[in-house]
Amino acid sequence: MRLWGTLTDPILRQNPVTLQILGICSALAVTTTLAAAITMSAALTAVIVAAAGIISLIRRHLPSSIRLIVQIIIVASLVIVVDQFLQAFFFEMSQRLSVFVSLIATNCVVLGRTESFSLHNPPVPAMTDALGNGLGYSLVLVIIGSVRELFGQGTLLGTEVFRTTEQGGWFEPLSLMLLAPSAFFLLGGLVWAIRSWRVEQVEVSEHALAPAEETRG
Amino acid sequence: MAEFNPIKLWRGILSLPNESRTKTIAVAFIVSIVCALLVTGATVVLRPIQAQNRALEQQTRLEALLAEIPGLSAILATSDEMTLSTVVVDLRRAEAAQDVTPETLANALTNSVNWTQLSPQEDIANLGSRADLKQIYLLRGPEDQVELVILPISGTGYGGPIEAMIAIDTDMNTVAGLAVMSHNETPGLGARIDEPAWRQQFAGKRIKDDTGTPQLAVARGVATTEFEVDAITGATRTNTAMTQMLAFWLGPNGYGPLLDAIRRGEF
Numbered sequence: 001m002r003l004w005g006t007l008t009d010p011i012l013r014q015n016p017v018t019l020q021i022l023g024i025c026s027a028l029a030v031t032t033t034l035a036a037a038i039t040m041s042a043a044l045t046a047v048i049v050a051a052a053g054i055i056s057l058i059r060r061h062l063p064s065s066i067r068l069i070v071q072i073i074i075v076a077s078l079v080i081v082v083d084q085f086l087q088a089f090f091f092e093m094s095q096r097l098s099v100f101v102s103l104i105a106t107n108c109v110v111l112g113r114t115e116s117f118s119l120h121n122p123p124v125p126a127m128t129d130a131l132g133n134g135l136g137y138s139l140v141l142v143i144i145g146s147v148r149e150l151f152g153q154g155t156l157l158g159t160e161v162f163r164t165t166e167q168g169g170w171f172e173p174l175s176l177m178l179l180a181p182s183a184f185f186l187l188g189g190l191v192w193a194i195r196s197w198r199v200e201q202v203e204v205s206e207h208a209l210a211p212a213e214e215t216r217g
Numbered sequence: 218m219a220e221f222n223p224i225k226l227w228r229g230i231l232s233l234p235n236e237s238r239t240k241t242i243a244v245a246f247i248v249s250i251v252c253a254l255l256v257t258g259a260t261v262v263l264r265p266i267q268a269q270n271r272a273l274e275q276q277t278r279l280e281a282l283l284a285e286i287p288g289l290s291a292i293l294a295t296s297d298e299m300t301l302s303t304v305v306v307d308l309r310r311a312e313a314a315q316d317v318t319p320e321t322l323a324n325a326l327t328n329s330v331n332w333t334q335l336s337p338q339e340d341i342a343n344l345g346s347r348a349d350l351k352q353i354y355l356l357r358g359p360e361d362q363v364e365l366v367i368l369p370i371s372g373t374g375y376g377g378p379i380e381a382m383i384a385i386d387t388d389m390n391t392v393a394g395l396a397v398m399s400h401n402e403t404p405g406l407g408a409r410i411d412e413p414a415w416r417q418q419f420a421g422k423r424i425k426d427d428t429g430t431p432q433l434a435v436a437r438g439v440a441t442t443e444f445e446v447d448a449i450t451g452a453t454r455t456n457t458a459m460t461q462m463l464a465f466w467l468g469p470n471g472y473g474p475l476l477d478a479i480r481r482g483e484f
Contacts, residue, residue: 058248061231063241070248077252081259088263091270 003128010132012198016109017140018191019201023109027141028183030100034157037145038138039093043086043101045134047078048110052118052130059119071114076105109137144186152177268320283367301356304484309333309349311474312483319352326350335470342458342465343373351472355484358387363479365393368472372462375454377401379410379462385424389480392433395419407455418446424467431467434460 016022023044030040054074055062062070083101086094094101104110113133118126149155154162154171163169176182195201233240283301305322307314317325325331332346356365367384379400384393395416402408409415423443424433432444435456440447448456465471478484 058244061235061240061244063235063237063244065236066241066245070244073248073252077256080256084259084263084267088266088270091267091274 003125006125006128007132007135010129010136011139012136012194013201015136015140015194016112016133017137017187018194020112021191022112023107023137024187026100026103026107027137027144027187028180030097031141031145031148031183032152032178033096033149034142034145035093036096037141039086039090040097040100041134041138041141043082044104044107044109044137045131047075047082047104048113048130048134049127050078051075051110051114052126053123055114056118056121056123056126062119067119068111068115071111072105075110075114079105109133140187140190143190144183147186148177148182152182272320301354303352303354305350305352306475307349308347308351308472308475311478314350317350322350322352339470340465341468342371342462344371344465347470353472353475362482363387363484366476366479368466369398370462370466370471372458372465374400374402374458375407375452376403379455379458381462383419383463383466385476389476390424392419392422392424402452402455407449407452409449409452410455410459415446415449422446431464431473433463433467 010016014020017024017027026040026044031037051071051074055071058070079102082104083094086097086101113130117129121129146156149157150161151174153173154160154164154169162171164171164173174182230240230243233243303319305314305317305319306312307317326348331349333349334346335344351369353369354367355363356367358364364387365384366389367382369380369382371378371380373379377400379402380398382396382398384395385391386393397411397416400408400410402410418440419433422433422445424431426432426444432442434445435448436442436445437456438448467473467476
């Protein structure tokens, strides 16, 4: 039962992207189409689960002085393996994702989970937690990817949903949706929507603004 | 000296306190070895599949180019005996390169031995240096004679490098077509080099005059000779760049000697 909580918590209540605002860079870059978002999500989930498992296995023998380097090496090696795998079996997709697969190594979601959870927990909970975080990240990417592809090109996974004006339909594609800023707006909107629904996610402001002094003239 | 026992050694390392220097170094070493094996293993196992993917992609690009060249798809469709082959040529000796294949070309070009520095007088296309090895495409007819040759050419335009492919007919003196592969010219002006209406003017133009000097060029204004194509209005720098790039690559420092060799039937 606790495992189920570990798995589902990061999907909505503790979502790494919308609550912890981690992994934003790739969420902006690879979500122009749903297919790219799904591939990226799958790659990240695979890396994070494997890294959590390996790091959790060796956690008792990891000298704390080099623990970050060791984690980074393990994550980076897994990323290279995943990247090679994509280049071999999903060549076209890997061309489209270009450098962003390699950049999973620097995705804060991965190192954040291995450092804060896998280092202190046995492999099964660690991998469950990693899977939950991977799915939480994937959920956000899939939502943003769907919206951007639908309104940017009128398609979903390449199949036509709205017929665009170019092909004689009614839908005028919003080219803004294909640019990175639109992902920022969507992500902001998503964070706002989740936090108005689940008020406990709203952060307490650390610094209150001093009241403006009234000027008397 | 005590007998060497790997299991004992392993247990000894594991039982060391985590913060000891020996254990730190041992853990770092073991992690590096395992990760290196993992990465190398994945690369070696998957490389053949990746190479296959890349070759397939190049093939697709080439086919797109061939479809671009006006009239060529018709030629290819009418004759089954035509075969397109890829050859790496050595421009220094105007012959097929020894022991360099299209697969190893990229590797060979990382070596500065295979580049020739151009003097300012020679460097009319603003290239700086010229790759001595070039991958060209030959279309051979039923008797193995060269029917068509496709040459990659490049130059410096107004907005950056221009990459193009020029197809030359069997007499090695008539253009069959020209395709612009990549450019950064101004949209609406220089970028019109990519428009079919402009590019297709090249088909049928002659390259060299009777003295053997390449004359193929973009005219200043409207074409008046059989070597010229109409200029693009408002894109003087792009027009000049195209002229210079054609003059360089079809001239003595470009493919000139190679085209002569092909005409003599040495290929």
